[in-house]
Amino acid sequence: KAGVTQTPRYLIKTRGQQVTLSCSPISGHRSVSWYQQTPGQGLQFLFEYFSETQRNKGNFPGRFSGRQFSNSRSEMNVSTLELGDSALYLCASSLGSVAGADTQYFGPGTRLTVL
């Protein structure tokens, strides 16, 4: 079974621009979660999509948004980029069960650099 894929793997943008990242989950997984990883803050939860609806949201500004399509693929958008948005953006997919150990599997990540 193919794993979680993310595109692009690397991205360089300048301040003020916007960016869209893509994530394709493991086949059969309906939940996609997005995380930001930086050396200072570690891994932080952005949001989760399940069945095309945002189910949970972390503590990030509205510049960070996402969506999910009917095939469970998800996109994340960051508008008006700031230098502090430079990070590794990870998506993780899971079956989406709200009970018990709903295991998340991570994609390889998108390394975003904002200049």
Place this chain on the structure above:
Amino acid sequence: QKEVEQNSGPLSVPEGAIASLNCTYSDRGSQSFFWYRQYSGKSPELIMFIYSNGDKEDGRFTAQLNKASQYVSLLIRDSQPSDSATYLCAVKFLGFSGGGADGLTFGKGTHLIIQP
């Protein structure tokens, strides 16, 4: 406030010994607990999960959970140089919106070095 605490290390362990990694969490409304391994420049890789008090073994790995003490640990037996990585503890807390559990809250990880 949901917090997950880990000693950042580095934790240095000789090859063949037992490596013990610890994690504490702040919220008693926690649901499940996960250990991930992350090599430098790579994404986190799931090692195992646990959600009941006690021990859970999987090969050379044993996860231990004590909900009363809000403590979860990972033991790695017969440590190998290839086990050198950052180990991330993650907790799924129950959501307050009624929509189910929130996203995973991660500790900042413990950097483990296995010395040959």
